[in-house]
Amino acid sequence: MRRTRKLIPVALMALAVAACAPSTGAGVTPETKAAEPLPGPSLDANFSLDALVAAAKKEGSLVVYDSSGDIEEVAKAFTAKYGIAMEGVKSDTPQTAEKMTREHAADNVTIDAAMYEDGGVLVGQLIPQGVARTWVPADLKDQIPAENHSPLLALSKATIFAYNTRLSPGGCPVKNVWDLTEPEWSGKLVMQDPLGKPTVLSFFTQLDAHGNQALEQAYQAKYGKxxxxxxxxxxxxxxxxxxxxxxxxxxxxxxxxxxxxAPSATDKKIGFMSISKFRNNEDKGYAQSACEGMQPFVGFSYPKYVAIAAKSRHPNAAKLYVHFIMTEEGVRHEIGEGGVSGNGTVKPLVTPPGLSDWKSQLFHTDPKGLLGDLQNRQTVSDFWRLNHG
Incomplete structure (x- = not known):
């Protein structure tokens, strides 16, 4: 059963970021780390999948954290395939980062591997500080585009603007992202609080980094000036x-x-939500579609990375999990409602309604800007808080 997420208080998110500084690294900041090269991914020179499976079975079990409840289905499939007990734990990314950092410092590691939606914290803190590391399966290396290696991109998901097709049978009632700033849509955009959602904050910082021209063109198209x-x-x-x-x-x-x-909805609203919730169309009889044709984008894609705890007590089982999630057999449970695997040979399994072209309809995260996301997060958080308050 998938559990709903709980909002992360602002104080907890700040604590998660602050906690990522190791006990011996006073004064270490994302800015000071920026000049240092990120440790590259490791590969096993004499890789053998059979040998890895045998070594993982001797270790007996592993624990993997993920911000999505889909990890529970991945765990079931992994255990069924390899006979190794895997526990998949749903945990918001800031909480996971904090827990892994504290476990690393205490030499008491329980999390073997994790899926990270917050690439900024991963490349700006966890990997440089030795808490986590990237490992690329040698037998899949050529199937994974080089730009997805460091950190290892497991998959990409998306957050999109969605509407109720029953209430608006003629299509999405908003055609431009600037429409949502108009008085007629006041109180009618429903979204997660950015202060508790790192992917939305990263979307904002990425927009500022390489989305301004598109926003200016959309404004010109709407207002004629x-x-x-x-x-x-x-x-x-x-x-x-x-x-x-x-x-x-x-x-x-x-x-x-x-x-x-929901079938009970009577008021036209626009949702800014994960494409994973399109499962509710079939499971609960909802009437949802992405705002196809919305300018300059229908939503944004965001990366989900996979990394291994540097002090994992089950390192071979953790590697085997990474191998599994980089194949269609493993990742299908994460992209079953839409998404793209980091393995270029794995084709999308589902096209959510209204999102027919992943590449052209979405604003995409630039992986080169992940560190900038972390560095600029407080600025954009304060800006949101000031204007929303």
Missing amino acids: ALETRERSAAYEWIKRISGNKPVLTGSDEDISGAIG
């Missing part, structure tokens, strides 16, 4: 207007999905 702003960029102007237009903030995508697509 160039955007004028006193903010630092078009991205910050859009964030300001969105945050000030009374969005309804929730603690879970499940809550967003219910508000948008």
Whole structure:
């Protein structure tokens, strides 16, 4: 059974980031680490999958943390295939980062591997500080594009603008992201609180890094004039207007999905939610679709990385898990409602309604900007808090 997520308080998120500094590394910051090269992925020179399976079976078990409840299905499939007891634990990314850092410092590691939606914390803190490491299966190396190696990209998911097809049979009632800043949509955008959702904060910082031109063009298309702003960029102007237009903030995508697509919904709203919630169309009779044609994007894609705890007590089982999640057999449980594997030979399994072209319809995370996401997170958090408050 998939459990709904709980909102991470702002203080906890801040604690998670702060806690990632090791006890012996006082004064270490993302900025000071920026000049140091990120440790590259490790590969086993004489890799043998059979030998890895045998070694993993001797270790007997492993624990993997993930922000998605889908990890429970992955665990069942892994155990069924290899006869190794795997526990999949659903945990928000900031909590996972904090727990792994504390376990590493105490030499009492219980988490063997983790799936990370927060690439900034992974490349800016956990890997440089030796808490986690990337391992690439040698037999899959050529199937995984080089840009996905460090850190190892397991899959990409997406958060999209969605609407109720029963209430709006003619299509999505918003055609442009700037529409959502208008008074008529005040209080009608439902989304997770960015202060508790690292992927949304990273979306904001990535927008500022390489999405301003698209936002300016969308503004011109809607209003017939160039955007004028006193903010630092078009991205910050859009964030300001969105945050000030009374969005309804929730603690879970499940809550967003219910508000948008449930059979009992009577008010037209727009949801900014994970594509994984399209499962509710079949499971619960919801009427949801992505806002196809929305300019300049329907939503954003975000990476989910996989890393092994540096002091894992079951290192071979952890490696075997990484190998498993990088194959269709393993990742299918994570991309069953939509998503793209980091293995280029694995084709998408499902196309969510309204999202027919993953590449062109979405705003995409630039993996080269992950460290910048971490460095600029507090700035964009404060900006959101100021304008939403």
